[in-house]
Amino acid sequence: MLELPLCRGAIAHLLCSESREDVDMQETQDDWMLAGRAEELKVIDSAMSQGKGVLIEGLLGMGMSQLLRAVLRQAEAKGLTVLSVGGTGGAAGTAASAAFDTLDTCLERLVRMRRERGAVPPVFGVDDVHLLNSAAAARLCALASSGRASIVAAATREACPPVGIEMLWLERHVERVDLAPFDRPAVARVLRARLGVDVGATTLERLWATTRGHPLLLRELIEQSLTDGSLCRVGGVWRWRGSPGAPGKRLADAALLRLRDLTSDEHELACMLAIAEPLETDLVVQSGLGAAAESLYARGLVAEERAERRIRLRLSEPLTGHVLASRISAFTGRRLRRQVADALAATGARREDDVLRMVTLRMDAGLVPERAHLLGAALTAIRRGSHQFAERLCRAALSRLDDDAAELTRARLLLARVLSSTGRHAEAEQEFAAAAETPVQQLPRDEYVDAFRARVDNLVWGMRRTAEAAALADEAMQSLDGPSVRALEGCRAALALHADRLADVLAIADRVLPLEPPGSPTTRAILPVAAFARLERGDPVGALELLRFHGGRLEDWEDDALCHRDAVVARCLFHLGDQEASASMLEEMERSTDLHDRARQFHTSATRACLYRKGGRLKEAVELLREVGTVRIRHDWLDTHCTVGWLAGVLAEVGEHSEALCTLLEADSEESDKPDYPIVRDSIAQERALVLAYAGDVSGAVGQAMEVAKSASEAGRTLVAVAALHLVARVADAAPLTRQARRLADGSTSELVHLQTDHIAALAAADGDALRAVAARFRAIGALPLAAEALAQAARVHQTAGQLRKSQAAWAACQEILTATGGMLPPWAAREGSDERPAATLTTREREVAALVASGLSNRDIAARLVVSVRTVENHLHRVYNKLGISARTDVGRALAGQGGDRASA
Secondary structure (H helix, E strand, C coil): EEECCCCCECCCCCCCCCHHHHHHHHHHHHHHHHHHHHHHHHHHHHHCCCCEEEEEEEECCCCCCHHHHHHHHHHHHCCCCEEEEEEECCCHHHHHHHHHHHHHHHHHHHHHHHHHCCCCCCCECCHHHHHHCCCHHHHHHHHHHCCEEEEEEEEEECCCCCHHHHHHCCCCCEEEECEEECCHHHHHHHHHHHCCCEHHHHHHHHHHEEEEEECCHHHHHHHHHHCCEEEECCCCCECCCCCCCCCCHHHHHHHHHHHCCCCCCCCCCHHHHHHHHEEEHHHHHHHCCCHHHHHHHHHCCCCEEEEECEEEEEEHHHHHHHHHHCCCCCCHHHHHHHHHHHHHCCCCCHHHCCCCCHHHHHHHHCCCHHHHCCCCCCCCHHHCCCCCHHHHHHHHHHHHCCCHHHHHHHHHHHHHHHHHHCCCHHHHHHHHHHHHHHCCCHHHHHHHHHHHHHHEEEHHCCCCCCHHHHHHHHHHHHHCCCCCCHHHHHHHHHHHHHHCCHHHHHHHHHHHHCCCCCCCHHHHHHHHHHHHHHHHHHCCHHHHHHHHHCCCHHCCCCHHHHHHHHHHHHHHHHHHHCCHHHHHHHHHHHHCCCCHHHHHHHHHHHHHHHHHHCCCCHHHHHHHHHHCCCCCCCCCCCCCCCCHHHHHHHHCCCCHHHHHHHHHHHHHHHHCCCCCCCCHHHHHHHHHHHHHHHHHHHHHHHHHHHHHHHHHHHHHCCHHHHHHHHHHHCCCHHHHHHHHHHHHHHCCCCCCHHHHHHHHHHHHCCCHHHHHHHHHHHHHCCHHHHHHHHHHHHHHHHHHCCCCCHHHHHHHHHHHHHHHHHCCCCCCCCCCCCCCCCCCCHHHHHHHHHHHHHCCCEEEEEHHHHHHHHHHHHHHHHHHHHCCCCCCCHHHHHHHCCCCCCCCCC
């Protein structure tokens, strides 16, 4: 790359103030960030191959300079002559302008030399092109217009470039490439490039949420986290649980880089948002900062969010707000907090959330909130997931309630719930036990039951003391009578479900519900659990009837119970195959979901992800499940920690096999930290069987699925048992499974269960017409991937029978579905020799070993997982290297991706 002498040595080294060697070293170190710009690089390469230049634009910190240098290096590697001027900062931009005094002479000499050799015009790279003066910009445009050079330039979008630069775009001499923050898949690619393996889904989502994909912040956060050890490998999976302390200087400076040169009003608003976001636009306008808000929004520093009819403002990157808040002086912080709190009070603080924010701001400003507000705000904080502040409120209440035993007990119970939610389960149990010493009569029955339920959950999910929780429930029921006894039956139903005793759950419901009025607190505690148990037994119709008969008015249901009820209803509709009703139910859940109701957000998103998966919208399902993985809610009976396992299965379905294996490791790790819950255990095992099937390990997949079918059958969980048999029939021999599936499906009201059973029978009989009929029914209920698979199987059966016309029709219908959904057939259903299944050179076992290596496991870990010797793994890996033409362990993932997304061999 030729560095032009600028103004007789005005700048000794180009692109930046560092030496060329330092620049090369930095480029090598940071090349992993370019993994997030794969799409942009394709656009740039396409433009340059057509003889056009490129104008790279983006906000500060988007990586324009790095991408520019990478493009120039690629051009040089292709044999093109590359000249470059400019660099980060005003001085370099000024020098770049001055460089045009000598540029024409240099270019003329190079152009004559290249013409003599028949070469293409040189590539002229200009960094910080927006800093050029008008004359230099006009000359640059003239260079491109005359064809003497191909222009590759980078500019900051916030700046106003001279007219000549705009003319480059308007006269079509350059292709404009706008750099946006990384989306989640781009962040995943960046992390893989830096770490060599995929990271856990939860870690990926947390890093994205913290930086919102801002490249500079992401780079500095990753490097700091690797240095301080907060990003590390746990059980073979990279995990990040948040920075242990204040951001380091480099990360802090990067976070504040875009906040330079703010006006006084803009800085005031940025500080207000940093300590009190989100802020309603009305409050901002009342503070006289409306113009500042519009300016910050235009520059991408502030983002909008809608909450009902209100518009709220936040800083675009959470990390920026965290750093800015740490830099605000104590005096300024108190002033701004009081100002916002007073503004909220002036509006009447009508909403529950307003009271919480008002109390929060006043406490942080050194003021003592009103006693009446403390516990109410603490309860709201718990619902909003603000556990750290909820603990402050509870402890403040405890210090002021010595004269009120009932209020003191309420404060203890709230504090116990907070401690349990933050993982301090032993401390929580101490508070629960202390509160339990208060006579039952001093608390309203509903509050006592809620507290008891929270204590049971803490013992079961937090401390894995399920037997003690059950004994505690029995003891409590012996000390109560009448309605109070029935009120605790909800806890016993949940414990029975946890122990996989579905019949006991339904027996409790049959005994208690007829004695309770519809929609009573006791009914609301038992009903969703009983409906879920009935659904698991394969009776969604019965589950819905139970909910309708005993549910009462939905307006009377509390948040948690209503959330569980709606989630169960959505699942019932899903299994009945009623697409329209399922969609309507989800829309209703989303409309009624408060912005801060984390539990409802979780269940709504998880249910929608399942619906997307069923309909073949797999990429959207992946995105939702990634988001869900970072939402921390209290674990309960509604399989709330299955989502990582579900994500692994969907990743396998979209061809991301190595990431699917990595995510399975994360799911296994999470499951090992929780008490044994057969429903969750079987759900994750079912996803594991699916991942193995996609990896080509048919025997492993069959073994795993059959274990699930046996466990679920013995517990009476028809839905899971039939689904497991269905997977086995699709990947192996269906003939031995038909009778077992029919027996399980007898009496089930689930359309999906009957469809899966009919699919098994059609596969066992090798009946092409029956497979096509099954496909039509799958399509009617919106299960498009299964419809496409059944059609592919029908095409194969018809072809074997010599029925070519039917085979072609079935295959065409299959391709129509795949085209509409953008999906692909699973490896066991793909037509041999078709594009859907690239020819593989690896055996099934070799591919499985390669995928586990790509996920970051050592040879010893792989040997333990596959139950083989380390030497066997080494032999497989040696053959993998030879077949893929690689020599390093770090190249395995890339080579597998190049072979077609980890597909199984024939």
